[in-house]
Amino acid sequence: MPFVVMITGIPGVGKSTITRIALKKSRAKFRLVNFGDLMFEEAVKAGLVKHRDEMRKLNPNVQKELQMKAARRIVEMSQSEPILIDTHATIKTPVGYLLGFPREVIEVINPNFIVIIEATPSEILGRRLRDLKRDRDVETEEQIQRHQDLNRAAAVSYAMHSNALIKIIENHEDKGLEEAVYELVEVLDLAVGEYD
Ligand code: AMP
Ligand code: MG
Numbered sequence: 228m229p230f231v232v233m234i235t236g237i238p239g240v241g242k243s244t245i246t247r248i249a250l251k252k253s254r255a256k257f258r259l260v261n262f263g264d265l266m267f268e269e270a271v272k273a274g275l276v277k278h279r280d281e282m283r284k285l286n287p288n289v290q291k292e293l294q295m296k297a298a299r300r301i302v303e304m305s306q307s308e309p310i311l312i313d314t315h316a317t318i319k320t321p322v323g324y325l326l327g328f329p330r331e332v333i334e335v336i337n338p339n340f341i342v343i344i345e346a347t348p349s350e351i352l353g354r355r356l357r358d359l360k361r362d363r364d365v366e367t368e369e370q371i372q373r374h375q376d377l378n379r380a381a382a383v384s385y386a387m388h389s390n391a392l393i394k395i396i397e398n399h400e401d402k403g404l405e406e407a408v409y410e411l412v413e414v415l416d417l418a419v420g421e422y423d
Contacts, residue, residue, distance in 0.1 A: 229305035230418040231336060235316040236344030237374050239355040241398045246313060249411040255309055255418035262314035265297035283320045291329055298335045309418040316378035324377055330388050338391045340414050341382045346398045348372050
């Protein structure tokens with residue numbers, strides 16, 4: 228049976244760092260797939276964008292087609308190995324929040340777990356200010372809180388259309404990364420033996 232874990236969290240929450248360390252520690256050998264990378268490859272092929280940060284400004288229906296193409300590729304990959312999808316529960320577009328996994332798309336992927344990495348808005352803001360590589364929109368703490376609230380709601384709707392369990396992992400400065408990594412490793416290790 229395929230084993231697919233989606234990992235979500237808003238920019239600055241520490242998702243990439245936790246993921247990288249957890250993959251090294253897990254006994255299950257996951258293939259890490261960045262959903263935005265797959266969508267971006269399809270978008271470039273179709274001549275729609277030149278930079279990945281342009282994607283969230285595309286027409287929502289066009290973004291949905293890219294999501295579906297990426298999802299189909301993941302289903303194929305998941306036949307032979309467990310997949311960890313680095314992605315977003317919702318994407319903030321100039322005209323409103325876009326669902327990262329509309330019904331048709333989540334049904335195709337049918338993940339086992341939806342992991343949400345969270346931190347406090349002030350921790351997130353601090354991390355964003357220290358990482359200025361990306362073309363990120365500047366947000367207030369209130370906007371960050373609202374986005375995280377919405378992501379929980381979105382995760383529930385994804386669980387409604389798949390067999391997924393929801394796992395919320397907090398990544399706080401004081402607690403350190405270690406505990407968050409450990410909680411993710413526990414989820415990943417459930418894939419051990421699934422492909423034998
Ligand atoms: P990231 O590098 O993970 O921040 O993702 C880069 C971009 O990929 C995002 O800004 C979105 O435009 C796109 N992206 C990633 N995951 C999704 C998704 N599930 N649905 C729609 N767009 C996505
Ligand atoms: Mg990332």
